[in-house]
Amino acid sequence: MSNSDPVFAPIKIGNRTAQNRFVINAMECCDSDDEGNPTDRTYRRYKNLVEGGAGLIDLEAITVQYESRSRKNQLSVMPHNQKALTRFMSEMRKVDDKPLFVWQLTHSGELSHPDFSKRVCVKPLPGFGGEVIDEEYIEKTIDQFVLAAKIAHDCGADGIDFKNCHGYLDSQLLRPYNDRKWKYGGSWENRTRFTYTVYERISKEINDKNFILGSKVSIWEGFPGGQGSAGPDSPVMDLTESIDLVKGMEERGAHYIMVSAGSPSITLALSQPDRKKPDDVYLHFTFQKAVRDALKPETVVIGSAYSVLNNGDNELQAREKDENTLWYWANKNIRDGVTDMVAIGRQSLADGQMPVKLSRGQAEDVNWCIACDNCIELLIRQQPVGCTVYDKEYGAALAAIRKEEGKLGAKRT
Ligand SMILES: Cc1cc2nc3c(=O)[nH]c(=O)nc-3n(C[C@H](O)[C@H](O)[C@H](O)COP(=O)(O)O)c2cc1C
Ligand code: SF4
Numbered sequence: 001m002s003n004s005d006p007v008f009a010p011i012k013i014g015n016r017t018a019q020n021r022f023v024i025n026a027m028e029c030c031d032s033d034d035e036g037n038p039t040d041r042t043y044r045r046y047k048n049l050v051e052g053g054a055g056l057i058d059l060e061a062i063t064v065q066y067e068s069r070s071r072k073n074q075l076s077v078m079p080h081n082q083k084a085l086t087r088f089m090s091e092m093r094k095v096d097d098k099p100l101f102v103w104q105l106t107h108s109g110e111l112s113h114p115d116f117s118k119r120v121c122v123k124p125l126p127g128f129g130g131e132v133i134d135e136e137y138i139e140k141t142i143d144q145f146v147l148a149a150k151i152a153h154d155c156g157a158d159g160i161d162f163k164n165c166h167g168y169l170d171s172q173l174l175r176p177y178n179d180r181k182w183k184y185g186g187s188w189e190n191r192t193r194f195t196y197t198v199y200e201r202i203s204k205e206i207n208d209k210n211f212i213l214g215s216k217v218s219i220w221e222g223f224p225g226g227q228g229s230a231g232p233d234s235p236v237m238d239l240t241e242s243i244d245l246v247k248g249m250e251e252r253g254a255h256y257i258m259v260s261a262g263s264p265s266i267t268l269a270l271s272q273p274d275r276k277k278p279d280d281v282y283l284h285f286t287f288q289k290a291v292r293d294a295l296k297p298e299t300v301v302i303g304s305a306y307s308v309l310n311n312g313d314n315e316l317q318a319r320e321k322d323e324n325t326l327w328y329w330a331n332k333n334i335r336d337g338v339t340d341m342v343a344i345g346r347q348s349l350a351d352g353q354m355p356v357k358l359s360r361g362q363a364e365d366v367n368w369c370i371a372c373d374n375c376i377e378l379l380i381r382q383q384p385v386g387c388t389v390y391d392k393e394y395g396a397a398l399a400a401i402r403k404e405e406g407k408l409g410a411k412r413t
Helices: 040-051 079-095 135-155 169-174 188-206 240-251 280-294 326-335 346-350 354-359 374-380 392-404
Strands: 011-013 016-018 022-024 056-063 100-106 159-164 212-218 229-231 234-237 256-260 300-303 341-344
Touching: 011 300, 040 056, 040 079, 079 135, 100 135, 100 212, 135 159, 135 188, 159 169, 159 188, 159 240, 169 188, 188 212, 188 240, 212 240, 240 256, 240 280, 256 280, 280 300, 280 326, 326 341, 341 346, 374 392
Parallel strands: 022 056, 022 341, 056 100, 100 159, 159 212, 212 256, 256 300, 300 341
Antiparallel strands: 011 016, 229 234
16 A cells, blocks of 8 residues: 555546545435534534545535435525535535535435425336326426536535436436336437436536536446336346446536446445445446446546445455455556546445545554445434444444334335
Protein backbone atom coordinates (compact mmCIF):
# COMPACT_ATOMS: atom_id res chain seq x y z
CA MET A 1 0.00 0.00 0.00
CA SER A 2 1.48 3.35 -1.00
CA ASN A 3 0.35 6.85 -1.80
CA SER A 4 1.37 6.33 -5.41
CA ASP A 5 -1.31 3.63 -5.81
CA PRO A 6 -3.98 4.46 -8.43
CA VAL A 7 -6.74 5.01 -5.83
CA PHE A 8 -4.94 8.13 -4.63
CA ALA A 9 -4.64 9.81 -8.02
CA PRO A 10 -6.98 12.80 -8.44
CA ILE A 11 -9.49 12.61 -11.28
CA LYS A 12 -11.51 15.15 -13.25
CA ILE A 13 -15.29 14.82 -13.15
CA GLY A 14 -16.66 17.32 -15.64
CA ASN A 15 -14.94 20.59 -14.76
CA ARG A 16 -14.26 19.56 -11.20
CA THR A 17 -11.55 17.46 -9.61
CA ALA A 18 -11.99 14.70 -7.05
CA GLN A 19 -8.98 14.46 -4.76
CA ASN A 20 -8.84 10.66 -5.04
CA ARG A 21 -10.76 7.70 -6.48
CA PHE A 22 -12.84 6.85 -3.42
CA VAL A 23 -16.57 7.54 -3.55
CA ILE A 24 -18.98 7.35 -0.65
CA ASN A 25 -21.98 5.58 -2.11
CA ALA A 26 -25.52 6.83 -1.51
CA MET A 27 -26.70 5.28 1.79
CA GLU A 28 -30.12 6.29 3.06
CA CYS A 29 -30.21 6.11 6.82
CA CYS A 30 -33.75 7.07 7.73
CA ASP A 31 -32.91 9.83 10.18
CA SER A 32 -34.43 13.05 8.84
CA ASP A 33 -37.05 15.01 10.78
CA ASP A 34 -40.74 14.88 9.87
CA GLU A 35 -40.31 17.44 7.11
CA GLY A 36 -37.39 15.64 5.47
CA ASN A 37 -34.70 17.95 6.89
CA PRO A 38 -31.36 16.70 8.25
CA THR A 39 -31.26 16.08 12.02
CA ASP A 40 -28.28 16.07 14.41
CA ARG A 41 -27.86 12.40 13.57
CA THR A 42 -27.67 13.20 9.84
CA TYR A 43 -25.10 15.91 10.53
CA ARG A 44 -22.97 13.51 12.59
CA ARG A 45 -22.96 10.92 9.82
CA TYR A 46 -21.94 13.30 7.07
CA LYS A 47 -19.41 15.20 9.17
CA ASN A 48 -17.68 11.85 9.73
CA LEU A 49 -17.76 11.08 5.98
CA VAL A 50 -16.46 14.52 5.01
CA GLU A 51 -13.59 14.09 7.46
CA GLY A 52 -12.96 10.65 5.96
CA GLY A 53 -11.29 12.16 2.89
CA ALA A 54 -13.12 10.51 -0.04
CA GLY A 55 -12.99 12.25 -3.42
CA LEU A 56 -16.76 12.28 -3.94
CA ILE A 57 -19.71 11.87 -1.59
CA ASP A 58 -23.10 10.84 -2.96
CA LEU A 59 -25.74 12.12 -0.55
CA GLU A 60 -28.29 9.37 0.06
CA ALA A 61 -31.57 8.98 -1.87
CA ILE A 62 -33.32 12.29 -1.31
CA THR A 63 -36.93 12.38 -2.41
CA VAL A 64 -38.15 14.95 -4.94
CA GLN A 65 -41.69 14.62 -3.58
CA TYR A 66 -42.68 13.78 -0.03
CA GLU A 67 -45.89 11.96 -0.97
CA SER A 68 -44.15 8.91 -2.46
CA ARG A 69 -41.21 7.95 -0.33
CA SER A 70 -39.91 4.64 0.86
CA ARG A 71 -38.61 5.72 4.27
CA LYS A 72 -40.66 7.43 6.93
CA ASN A 73 -37.72 9.66 7.81
CA GLN A 74 -36.30 10.17 4.35
CA LEU A 75 -34.48 13.36 3.37
CA SER A 76 -36.49 15.53 1.01
CA VAL A 77 -35.52 18.15 -1.57
CA MET A 78 -38.50 20.43 -2.00
CA PRO A 79 -38.84 24.21 -1.62
CA HIS A 80 -39.66 23.87 2.10
CA ASN A 81 -36.31 22.08 2.65
CA GLN A 82 -34.15 24.68 0.93
CA LYS A 83 -33.16 26.66 4.02
CA ALA A 84 -32.22 23.58 6.05
CA LEU A 85 -30.30 22.01 3.15
CA THR A 86 -28.39 25.23 2.47
CA ARG A 87 -27.29 25.29 6.10
CA PHE A 88 -26.36 21.59 5.87
CA MET A 89 -24.09 22.13 2.86
CA SER A 90 -22.49 25.20 4.37
CA GLU A 91 -21.70 23.31 7.61
CA MET A 92 -20.19 20.42 5.62
CA ARG A 93 -17.96 22.81 3.67
CA LYS A 94 -16.70 24.22 6.98
CA VAL A 95 -15.60 20.71 7.98
CA ASP A 96 -13.69 20.28 4.71
CA ASP A 97 -14.48 21.77 1.32
CA LYS A 98 -12.40 19.31 -0.70
CA PRO A 99 -14.79 16.34 -1.16
CA LEU A 100 -17.19 16.85 -4.04
CA PHE A 101 -20.79 16.47 -2.91
CA VAL A 102 -23.61 15.28 -5.18
CA TRP A 103 -27.19 14.57 -4.18
CA GLN A 104 -29.04 11.46 -5.29
CA LEU A 105 -32.48 12.54 -6.53
CA THR A 106 -35.18 9.90 -6.31
CA HIS A 107 -38.87 9.04 -6.44
CA SER A 108 -39.81 5.70 -4.89
CA GLY A 109 -42.74 4.72 -7.15
CA GLU A 110 -43.80 1.17 -6.29
CA LEU A 111 -41.31 1.14 -3.41
CA SER A 112 -43.19 3.98 -1.68
CA HIS A 113 -44.27 2.69 1.69
CA PRO A 114 -48.07 2.33 1.87
CA ASP A 115 -48.12 2.95 5.65
CA PHE A 116 -47.17 6.60 5.27
CA SER A 117 -47.03 7.45 1.58
CA LYS A 118 -48.74 6.82 -1.70
CA ARG A 119 -47.57 3.72 -3.56
CA VAL A 120 -47.73 4.28 -7.31
CA CYS A 121 -46.55 2.09 -10.16
CA VAL A 122 -45.94 1.95 -13.87
CA LYS A 123 -47.32 -1.58 -14.24
CA PRO A 124 -48.16 -3.69 -11.17
CA LEU A 125 -45.34 -6.07 -10.31
CA PRO A 126 -46.27 -9.14 -8.22
CA GLY A 127 -45.59 -8.39 -4.56
CA PHE A 128 -45.56 -4.61 -5.05
CA GLY A 129 -48.51 -3.11 -6.98
CA GLY A 130 -49.80 0.42 -6.33
CA GLU A 131 -51.93 2.95 -8.17
CA VAL A 132 -51.08 2.93 -11.88
CA ILE A 133 -49.77 6.33 -12.94
CA ASP A 134 -50.65 8.22 -16.13
CA GLU A 135 -48.81 10.62 -18.43
CA GLU A 136 -49.93 13.67 -16.50
CA TYR A 137 -48.39 12.19 -13.32
CA ILE A 138 -45.08 11.59 -15.12
CA GLU A 139 -45.01 15.11 -16.51
CA LYS A 140 -45.55 16.54 -13.02
CA THR A 141 -42.76 14.27 -11.74
CA ILE A 142 -40.37 15.53 -14.43
CA ASP A 143 -41.00 19.07 -13.16
CA GLN A 144 -40.31 17.90 -9.62
CA PHE A 145 -36.94 16.37 -10.58
CA VAL A 146 -35.91 19.53 -12.41
CA LEU A 147 -36.96 21.71 -9.49
CA ALA A 148 -35.09 19.42 -7.07
CA ALA A 149 -31.91 19.73 -9.15
CA LYS A 150 -32.24 23.53 -9.09
CA ILE A 151 -32.68 23.46 -5.32
CA ALA A 152 -29.60 21.24 -5.00
CA HIS A 153 -27.65 23.71 -7.13
CA ASP A 154 -28.86 26.73 -5.16
CA CYS A 155 -28.11 25.01 -1.83
CA GLY A 156 -24.46 24.58 -2.87
CA ALA A 157 -24.34 20.93 -3.95
CA ASP A 158 -21.67 20.16 -6.56
CA GLY A 159 -24.06 18.12 -8.66
CA ILE A 160 -26.80 15.54 -8.78
CA ASP A 161 -26.93 11.79 -9.11
CA PHE A 162 -30.03 10.66 -10.99
CA LYS A 163 -31.21 7.36 -9.52
CA ASN A 164 -31.77 4.96 -12.41
CA CYS A 165 -31.30 1.90 -10.25
CA HIS A 166 -32.59 -0.47 -7.58
CA GLY A 167 -36.24 -0.51 -8.62
CA TYR A 168 -37.10 3.14 -7.98
CA LEU A 169 -39.44 4.99 -10.34
CA ASP A 170 -36.84 5.55 -13.07
CA SER A 171 -35.89 1.86 -13.01
CA GLN A 172 -39.54 0.89 -13.26
CA LEU A 173 -39.96 3.00 -16.39
CA LEU A 174 -36.78 1.69 -18.01
CA ARG A 175 -37.49 -2.02 -17.49
CA PRO A 176 -38.64 -4.21 -20.38
CA TYR A 177 -41.43 -5.19 -17.93
CA ASN A 178 -42.89 -1.72 -18.66
CA ASP A 179 -44.52 -2.98 -21.87
CA ARG A 180 -47.67 -0.97 -21.25
CA LYS A 181 -48.77 0.95 -24.34
CA TRP A 182 -48.34 4.58 -23.34
CA LYS A 183 -46.02 7.51 -23.96
CA TYR A 184 -43.57 6.20 -21.32
CA GLY A 185 -43.73 2.45 -22.01
CA GLY A 186 -43.42 -0.22 -24.66
CA SER A 187 -40.63 0.76 -27.07
CA TRP A 188 -37.14 1.59 -25.77
CA GLU A 189 -37.63 5.14 -27.03
CA ASN A 190 -40.74 5.46 -24.87
CA ARG A 191 -39.15 3.82 -21.82
CA THR A 192 -36.16 6.18 -21.87
CA ARG A 193 -38.29 9.30 -22.46
CA PHE A 194 -38.64 10.13 -18.76
CA THR A 195 -34.92 9.77 -17.95
CA TYR A 196 -33.75 11.64 -21.02
CA THR A 197 -36.27 14.46 -20.63
CA VAL A 198 -35.28 15.02 -17.00
CA TYR A 199 -31.60 15.02 -17.95
CA GLU A 200 -32.02 17.34 -20.94
CA ARG A 201 -34.05 19.78 -18.90
CA ILE A 202 -31.64 19.77 -15.96
CA SER A 203 -28.64 20.38 -18.28
CA LYS A 204 -30.43 23.20 -20.06
CA GLU A 205 -32.15 24.90 -17.16
CA ILE A 206 -29.25 24.82 -14.70
CA ASN A 207 -26.68 25.60 -17.35
CA ASP A 208 -23.71 25.71 -14.98
CA LYS A 209 -20.62 24.13 -16.50
CA ASN A 210 -19.29 23.37 -13.02
CA PHE A 211 -22.38 21.44 -11.91
CA ILE A 212 -21.80 17.67 -12.03
CA LEU A 213 -24.41 15.44 -13.64
CA GLY A 214 -24.22 11.78 -12.77
CA SER A 215 -26.41 8.75 -12.57
CA LYS A 216 -26.41 5.43 -10.72
CA VAL A 217 -27.68 2.67 -12.98
CA SER A 218 -28.66 -0.96 -12.34
CA ILE A 219 -27.07 -2.60 -15.35
CA TRP A 220 -28.87 -5.89 -14.67
CA GLU A 221 -31.61 -6.20 -12.05
CA GLY A 222 -31.53 -9.99 -12.08
CA PHE A 223 -35.22 -10.92 -12.36
CA PRO A 224 -37.61 -11.46 -15.29
CA GLY A 225 -38.33 -8.18 -17.08
CA GLY A 226 -35.91 -6.17 -14.92
CA GLN A 227 -33.39 -3.66 -16.27
CA GLY A 228 -30.84 -5.40 -18.48
CA SER A 229 -33.06 -8.38 -19.28
CA ALA A 230 -33.96 -9.64 -22.74
CA GLY A 231 -37.71 -8.97 -22.58
CA PRO A 232 -40.75 -8.24 -20.38
CA ASP A 233 -40.83 -11.78 -18.96
CA SER A 234 -37.24 -12.86 -19.55
CA PRO A 235 -34.62 -13.26 -16.81
CA VAL A 236 -31.92 -13.66 -19.47
CA MET A 237 -29.24 -11.00 -19.32
CA ASP A 238 -29.05 -8.70 -22.35
CA LEU A 239 -27.05 -5.55 -21.72
CA THR A 240 -27.93 -3.85 -25.02
CA GLU A 241 -30.40 -1.44 -23.45
CA SER A 242 -28.31 -0.73 -20.34
CA ILE A 243 -25.30 0.15 -22.46
CA ASP A 244 -27.46 2.27 -24.74
CA LEU A 245 -28.82 4.03 -21.66
CA VAL A 246 -25.42 5.02 -20.29
CA LYS A 247 -24.36 6.26 -23.73
CA GLY A 248 -27.62 8.19 -24.03
CA MET A 249 -26.98 9.83 -20.68
CA GLU A 250 -23.42 10.68 -21.71
CA GLU A 251 -24.75 12.35 -24.88
CA ARG A 252 -27.09 14.39 -22.68
CA GLY A 253 -24.31 15.67 -20.44
CA ALA A 254 -23.58 12.96 -17.84
CA HIS A 255 -20.11 13.40 -16.35
CA TYR A 256 -20.16 10.08 -14.53
CA ILE A 257 -22.02 6.80 -14.43
CA MET A 258 -22.11 4.83 -11.21
CA VAL A 259 -22.48 1.17 -12.06
CA SER A 260 -24.76 -0.89 -9.87
CA ALA A 261 -26.89 -4.00 -10.23
CA GLY A 262 -29.91 -5.66 -8.72
CA SER A 263 -32.98 -4.32 -7.03
CA PRO A 264 -32.57 -4.70 -3.26
CA SER A 265 -36.26 -5.47 -2.57
CA ILE A 266 -36.03 -8.39 -5.00
CA THR A 267 -32.38 -9.33 -5.57
CA LEU A 268 -30.60 -7.97 -2.49
CA ALA A 269 -27.48 -10.13 -2.67
CA LEU A 270 -26.90 -8.99 -6.24
CA SER A 271 -26.99 -5.28 -5.40
CA GLN A 272 -24.87 -5.77 -2.30
CA PRO A 273 -22.92 -9.05 -2.34
CA ASP A 274 -23.00 -10.55 1.15
CA ARG A 275 -20.98 -13.04 3.14
CA LYS A 276 -22.91 -16.00 1.72
CA LYS A 277 -22.66 -14.96 -1.92
CA PRO A 278 -19.54 -12.81 -2.24
CA ASP A 279 -18.72 -13.79 -5.83
CA ASP A 280 -21.46 -11.57 -7.25
CA VAL A 281 -18.78 -8.91 -6.83
CA TYR A 282 -17.26 -10.30 -10.05
CA LEU A 283 -20.53 -9.65 -11.90
CA HIS A 284 -20.22 -6.03 -10.78
CA PHE A 285 -16.68 -5.88 -12.14
CA THR A 286 -17.97 -7.28 -15.44
CA PHE A 287 -20.66 -4.59 -15.65
CA GLN A 288 -18.14 -1.88 -14.77
CA LYS A 289 -15.87 -3.01 -17.59
CA ALA A 290 -18.77 -3.14 -20.07
CA VAL A 291 -19.71 0.45 -19.19
CA ARG A 292 -16.09 1.65 -19.17
CA ASP A 293 -15.59 0.21 -22.67
CA ALA A 294 -18.76 1.86 -23.98
CA LEU A 295 -18.14 5.44 -22.80
CA LYS A 296 -15.76 8.21 -23.78
CA PRO A 297 -12.55 8.29 -21.72
CA GLU A 298 -13.55 11.59 -20.09
CA THR A 299 -16.81 10.18 -18.72
CA VAL A 300 -16.00 8.80 -15.30
CA VAL A 301 -17.10 5.28 -14.37
CA ILE A 302 -17.68 4.58 -10.70
CA GLY A 303 -17.81 0.96 -9.61
CA SER A 304 -19.83 -0.08 -6.58
CA ALA A 305 -20.30 -3.15 -4.36
CA TYR A 306 -16.71 -3.36 -3.08
CA SER A 307 -17.55 -3.64 0.63
CA VAL A 308 -17.71 -7.45 0.75
CA LEU A 309 -14.01 -7.57 -0.18
CA ASN A 310 -12.98 -5.77 3.02
CA ASN A 311 -9.50 -6.78 4.19
CA GLY A 312 -9.79 -10.25 2.70
CA ASP A 313 -12.10 -11.67 5.38
CA ASN A 314 -14.43 -13.23 2.81
CA GLU A 315 -15.10 -16.60 1.21
CA LEU A 316 -13.86 -15.75 -2.28
CA GLN A 317 -11.91 -18.66 -3.67
CA ALA A 318 -9.00 -19.31 -6.01
CA ARG A 319 -6.93 -16.27 -4.98
CA GLU A 320 -4.38 -15.64 -2.27
CA LYS A 321 -6.00 -13.92 0.70
CA ASP A 322 -4.11 -10.66 0.12
CA GLU A 323 -5.49 -10.61 -3.43
CA ASN A 324 -9.07 -10.71 -2.21
CA THR A 325 -9.10 -7.33 -0.54
CA LEU A 326 -10.90 -4.11 -1.34
CA TRP A 327 -7.56 -2.43 -1.56
CA TYR A 328 -6.18 -4.93 -4.08
CA TRP A 329 -9.22 -4.94 -6.38
CA ALA A 330 -9.74 -1.19 -6.25
CA ASN A 331 -6.19 -0.59 -7.50
CA LYS A 332 -6.22 -3.45 -9.98
CA ASN A 333 -9.55 -2.44 -11.50
CA ILE A 334 -8.45 1.16 -11.96
CA ARG A 335 -5.16 0.02 -13.46
CA ASP A 336 -6.88 -2.48 -15.80
CA GLY A 337 -9.45 0.01 -17.08
CA VAL A 338 -12.38 -1.76 -15.39
CA THR A 339 -13.45 1.37 -13.50
CA ASP A 340 -12.13 4.87 -12.72
CA MET A 341 -13.39 5.24 -9.18
CA VAL A 342 -14.47 2.88 -6.44
CA ALA A 343 -17.54 3.43 -4.26
CA ILE A 344 -18.02 2.11 -0.75
CA GLY A 345 -21.51 1.66 0.62
CA ARG A 346 -21.68 -0.49 3.75
CA GLN A 347 -17.95 0.03 4.34
CA SER A 348 -18.69 3.75 4.72
CA LEU A 349 -21.07 2.94 7.59
CA ALA A 350 -18.54 0.60 9.21
CA ASP A 351 -15.78 3.18 8.91
CA GLY A 352 -16.28 6.44 7.04
CA GLN A 353 -12.64 7.28 7.70
CA MET A 354 -11.35 4.40 5.58
CA PRO A 355 -9.90 6.60 2.78
CA VAL A 356 -7.89 8.80 5.12
CA LYS A 357 -6.73 5.83 7.20
CA LEU A 358 -5.52 4.03 4.08
CA SER A 359 -3.77 7.16 2.85
CA ARG A 360 -1.81 7.11 6.11
CA GLY A 361 -1.01 3.42 5.70
CA GLN A 362 -3.22 2.50 8.67
CA ALA A 363 -5.18 -0.40 7.14
CA GLU A 364 -5.05 -2.26 10.45
CA ASP A 365 -6.98 0.59 12.12
CA VAL A 366 -9.90 0.38 9.69
CA ASN A 367 -13.14 -1.10 11.01
CA TRP A 368 -13.75 -3.46 8.11
CA CYS A 369 -17.34 -4.21 7.10
CA ILE A 370 -18.16 -7.90 7.52
CA ALA A 371 -21.11 -7.74 5.07
CA CYS A 372 -23.53 -9.08 7.68
CA ASP A 373 -26.32 -6.81 6.38
CA ASN A 374 -27.61 -5.85 9.81
CA CYS A 375 -27.62 -2.23 8.66
CA ILE A 376 -30.08 -2.94 5.86
CA GLU A 377 -32.26 -4.75 8.40
CA LEU A 378 -32.49 -1.48 10.34
CA LEU A 379 -33.42 0.32 7.12
CA ILE A 380 -36.11 -2.22 6.21
CA ARG A 381 -37.50 -1.78 9.72
CA GLN A 382 -37.68 2.02 9.13
CA GLN A 383 -35.16 2.69 11.91
CA PRO A 384 -32.22 5.11 11.90
CA VAL A 385 -29.36 3.27 10.24
CA GLY A 386 -25.77 2.79 11.31
CA CYS A 387 -23.26 -0.03 11.62
CA THR A 388 -24.48 -2.43 14.30
CA VAL A 389 -21.07 -4.10 14.52
CA TYR A 390 -18.89 -1.08 15.29
CA ASP A 391 -21.37 1.42 16.72
CA LYS A 392 -22.82 0.27 20.04
CA GLU A 393 -25.86 2.53 19.76
CA TYR A 394 -27.09 0.89 16.54
CA GLY A 395 -26.12 -2.59 17.76
CA ALA A 396 -28.21 -2.10 20.90
CA ALA A 397 -31.12 -0.68 18.90
CA LEU A 398 -31.26 -3.72 16.61
CA ALA A 399 -30.88 -6.16 19.51
CA ALA A 400 -33.79 -4.50 21.33
CA ILE A 401 -36.03 -4.65 18.25
CA ARG A 402 -35.22 -8.29 17.58
CA LYS A 403 -35.84 -9.19 21.19
CA GLU A 404 -39.19 -7.46 21.12
CA GLU A 405 -40.23 -9.20 17.94
CA GLY A 406 -39.14 -12.61 19.11
CA LYS A 407 -36.19 -12.52 16.74
CA LEU A 408 -38.40 -12.59 13.66
CA GLY A 409 -36.49 -12.01 10.41
CA ALA A 410 -36.69 -8.58 8.82
CA LYS A 411 -39.88 -8.14 6.87
CA ARG A 412 -39.25 -7.09 3.25
CA THR A 413 -41.09 -3.99 2.09
C1 LIG B 1 -28.39 0.84 4.66
C2 LIG B 1 -28.28 0.99 3.17
C3 LIG B 1 -28.80 2.11 2.55
C4 LIG B 1 -28.68 2.28 1.17
N1 LIG B 1 -29.17 3.41 0.60
C5 LIG B 1 -29.01 3.60 -0.74
C6 LIG B 1 -29.43 4.81 -1.35
O1 LIG B 1 -29.90 5.75 -0.71
N2 LIG B 1 -29.26 4.92 -2.70
C7 LIG B 1 -28.67 3.94 -3.45
O2 LIG B 1 -28.53 4.11 -4.66
N3 LIG B 1 -28.23 2.82 -2.89
C8 LIG B 1 -28.38 2.63 -1.55
N4 LIG B 1 -27.86 1.51 -0.97
C9 LIG B 1 -27.02 0.60 -1.79
C10 LIG B 1 -25.55 1.04 -1.70
O3 LIG B 1 -25.36 2.37 -2.09
C11 LIG B 1 -24.64 0.15 -2.55
O4 LIG B 1 -25.03 0.22 -3.91
C12 LIG B 1 -24.66 -1.31 -2.08
O5 LIG B 1 -24.67 -1.39 -0.67
C13 LIG B 1 -23.44 -2.06 -2.63
O6 LIG B 1 -22.25 -1.44 -2.20
P1 LIG B 1 -21.37 -2.00 -0.96
O7 LIG B 1 -21.03 -3.42 -1.28
O8 LIG B 1 -20.18 -1.10 -0.95
O9 LIG B 1 -22.21 -1.90 0.28
C14 LIG B 1 -28.01 1.30 0.41
C15 LIG B 1 -27.50 0.17 1.02
C16 LIG B 1 -27.62 0.00 2.39
C17 LIG B 1 -27.01 -1.21 3.04
S1 SF4 C 1 -23.85 -3.66 9.98
FE1 SF4 C 1 -22.64 -5.29 8.99
S2 SF4 C 1 -22.95 -4.92 6.78
FE2 SF4 C 1 -23.62 -3.08 7.82
S3 SF4 C 1 -21.84 -1.74 7.82
FE3 SF4 C 1 -21.78 -2.85 9.75
S4 SF4 C 1 -20.49 -4.65 9.34
FE4 SF4 C 1 -21.11 -3.81 7.36
